[in-house]
Structure formats: C-alpha cells, structure tokens
Amino acid sequence: MRLSIALPCFLLLTLVGCAQNKYNWNGYDKGLYDAYKDPNQIVALQIRLQETIDALEKEKQVVPPGLYAELGTLYLQEGNIEKAKFYYAKERDAWPESKTLMNVLIKNLDSRKQVLEKSKQ
Amino acid sequence: MKYLLVFFFSFGLIGCATVQQKDMSAFNRAAPRSILVVPAVNKTLDVDAPVYVLTTLPIPLANKGYYVFPINTTKYILEQEGLYEGDRIATMPVPTLAKMFGADAILYVTINRWDAQYIILSTTVTVEFDYKLVAADGTVIWTENKKMAYSPQNNQGGGLGGLIAAAISAAMTRAAPNYIPLAQSAHQQVFLMGPNQLPDGPYITQGK
Numbered sequence: 001m002r003l004s005i006a007l008p009c010f011l012l013l014t015l016v017g018c019a020q021n022k023y024n025w026n027g028y029d030k031g032l033y034d035a036y037k038d039p040n041q042i043v044a045l046q047i048r049l050q051e052t053i054d055a056l057e058k059e060k061q062v063v064p065p066g067l068y069a070e071l072g073t074l075y076l077q078e079g080n081i082e083k084a085k086f087y088y089a090k091e092r093d094a095w096p097e098s099k100t101l102m103n104v105l106i107k108n109l110d111s112r113k114q115v116l117e118k119s120k121q
Numbered sequence: 122m123k124y125l126l127v128f129f130f131s132f133g134l135i136g137c138a139t140v141q142q143k144d145m146s147a148f149n150r151a152a153p154r155s156i157l158v159v160p161a162v163n164k165t166l167d168v169d170a171p172v173y174v175l176t177t178l179p180i181p182l183a184n185k186g187y188y189v190f191p192i193n194t195t196k197y198i199l200e201q202e203g204l205y206e207g208d209r210i211a212t213m214p215v216p217t218l219a220k221m222f223g224a225d226a227i228l229y230v231t232i233n234r235w236d237a238q239y240i241i242l243s244t245t246v247t248v249e250f251d252y253k254l255v256a257a258d259g260t261v262i263w264t265e266n267k268k269m270a271y272s273p274q275n276n277q278g279g280g281l282g283g284l285i286a287a288a289i290s291a292a293m294t295r296a297a298p299n300y301i302p303l304a305q306s307a308h309q310q311v312f313l314m315g316p317n318q319l320p321d322g323p324y325i326t327q328g329k
Contacts, residue, residue: 022184022324029176032193033301036172065183066191073194097155097188100223105198 023064026052032070046074065095069102081109143317148263151256153225154323155188157218160196161230161250162207170235170300171207172196174250177304178230181312186325190222198222207231219257226262229253234268237298245272248303252311254319265317267307 031048034041049071056063072087085106092102158178161171175196179189198221204210210218211229219227234249249268256262312319 021180022186025180029180033173033176036169036176065188066179066194069191069194073191073197077197091191095188097223097225098190101190 023062024052024056025064025067026055028052028064028067028070042074042077046071046078049074063090063094065098066091068094069098072105076109081113085109143263145263145320147256147260148254148320151226151258151260151262153187153254153256153262155190155223155225156182156254156322157190157195157222157224157227158182158192159199159210159218159227159229160205160207161232162211164231164233165235167235170232173301174230174232174235174304177301177308178228181305181308182228182319182322183324185312185319186322188322188324190224195222215255215259216257225257227255227257229255235300243272244298245270246298246300246303247271248300248307250304250307250311263317263319265311267311269303269307269310271303 027048031041031045035045049067053063053067053071068087068091072084072091075081075087076084088102088105088109091098092106158175161174163171175192179192182189199205199210204213215227219225229252231251231253232248233251234247237244237246247268247270250266252263252265252267253261254263311317
C-alpha cells in the first residue's frame with residue numbers, strides 16, 4: 001500500500017529532476033541539429049538565438065553559456081564583424097571562463113578589419 | 122509478488138554495492154570550471170553522427186554546473202585551423218588545444234555505435250559512446266562508457282492490429298531512426314547519475 005504511493009511519487013520526482021534545465025535554452029540544441037542537417041536552416045538558427053537572447057535579457061534572466069558567442073559566430077559567417085564583436089564581448093562579460101578565447105577572437109577581428117581598410121585606401 | 126519485489130530490490134542493492142567509486146583525486150586537483158567539447162571521433166559508418174552528437178553535449182554539461190565552450194564556434198575555429206575530423210583533433214597535444222581556447226578541460230567523445238538493426242517487424246536503435254575528460258595539462262581526469270539500445274514497442278494490443286502498428290513503427294524508424302533522444306539519455310546518465318557521475322561544476326548551485 002505504502003509502496004504504491006511512494007513509487008509514483010519517487011518516479012515523478014526523478015522525472016522532474018530529468019526534465020529540469022538549469023538555463024532556458026529555448027531549443028538551441030534542436031536548432032543546431034536542424035542547421036547541421038540542412039544548412040538552409042542556419043538563418044532560422046540565427047533568428048532563434050537572437051530572439052532567445054533578446055527575451056532573456058528583457059526578463060533579466062541568465063543567457064546560457066556559449067549562446068552569445070554562437071550568435072556572434074553566425075554574424076561573423078555572414079560578414080557582420082561589428083555584431084560578431086559585440087556578441088563575443090557579451091559572452092566574455094557574462095562568463096569569465098570564456099575571456100581568453102573571446103579576447104583572441106575580438107583582437108583577430110580588429111586586425112582583420114584594419115587589413116581590409118588598408119587595402120581599400 | 123512481495124517476495125519477488127524484495128528479491129529484485131536486494132539485487133538492486135548488490136548491483137550498487139559492487140560498483141566501485143573511482144579515484145577522483147586527479148579530478149579534484151584539476152577542479153575544472155570550463156569544458157571544451159571537441160568534435161567526436163567517429164568509429165561508425167554514419168558520417169553525420171559526430172555533428173549530431175555534438176549538439177547533444179553542451180546542455181547536460183551546463184546543467185552539471187560547467188561553463189561549456191560554444192560548440193559551433195569551437196567547430197568553426199577548429200575548421201579555420203584546418204581541423205575537421207575528430208580523429209585529427211584527438212591527435213593534437215591536449216595542452217596546445219586547451220591553451221588555444223583557454224579551457225580547463227577537454228571532453229573527447231568516441232562514437233562506437235550509431236546504428237539501427239532491422240528485423241522484419243521491429244528495429245533496434247543502438248548508440249555507444251566513450252567519454253574522456255582531460256585536464257589542460259593532459260591528465261585524464263574522468264572516463265566513462267555508455268551503450269543504450271531502444272526498440273519501439275511492438276507488443277501493444279497484439280493480434281493483427283498490433284502487427285500493423287509494429288510494421289508502421291518499424292517503417293518510421295527505418296526512414297529516420299531517432300538517435301538523438303537515445304544519445305541525450307546516455308549523456309544524462311553518465312554526467313548526472315550513478316556512482317561515477319561527473320562531479321559538480323562551479324555553477325551548480327549559484328544562480329548563474
């Protein structure tokens with residue numbers, strides 16, 4: 001009798017435990033999977049990440065580790081260096097563990113820009 | 122029924138007791154805060170498996186309290202350096218790679234199995250991974266292996282209706298075997314459950 005109550009309770013608890021995410025990823029993994037499966041979905045991933053970040057910032061919630069940088073890289077791949085740098089800097093400021101990498105990426109983008117500008121002159 | 126339950130329960134206890142807790146001193150010495158997940162080494166015939174596996178790794182690791190380097194950005198950076206395949210990346214000296222990213226530890230995953238076996242009316246989908254976490258200095262600090270198999274239910278109802286349902290389910294699995302939930306639950310179990318689960322990272326309790 002007691003077991004018949006305790007067991008479902010326990011099961012429910014473990015299920016809740018499993019489903020619980022520390023952060024709100026808003027389908028980042030699924031979006032990335034779709035983009036790897038079909039490169040046409042990269043734009044959809046970019047829009048989704050932008051929307052997720054905007055919404056989390058508006059609600060003053062933590063943006064999950066890596067999300068700012070992922071969006072930055074998608075901007076970089078479409079040639080938007082300013083936005084790439086902007087989101088790399090956000091990643092660095094939100095997560096101190098990313099500082100080394102983000103600083104290198106930003107520095108490289110700065111020097112790349114200088115080379116581009118010099119070649120125009 | 123009662124005896125059976127007690128019997129099973131004691132079995133479970135014995136099962137737990139024989140699993141030896143591994144030595145975690147190397148892990149504790151390294152005390153990583155951040156984990157770099159690199160593209161997996163692929164031992165299967167499915168060429169797409171590594172990128173799909175990659176997408177299933179950051180969320181459980183972040184749930185465990187670690188800073189996880191952005192996987193697609195990592196992949197992009199490695200590709201800029203001419204490193205596309207997990208095999209190539211695995212041969213790179215760990216300290217070089219860790220320094221490049223400023224990572225405390227690197228997670229190497231090997232995909233041993235990623236397949237679907239078809240038997241007339243049912244399909245068994247199997248995944249198997251080796252996990253190896255290496256500190257920035259090259260010391261292996263945690264390893265695990267996990268194999269998971271899944272066969273869609275084919276005994277529901279029975280009779281002709283059951284057979285048809287099984288045939289449909291096999292056909293659907295054949296068209297697109299769904300490895301992702303299986304991979305996710307494999308990671309979930311090795312990172313978050315059991316005696317050899319990954320120790321908690323720095324963000325496990327904090328609001329961040």
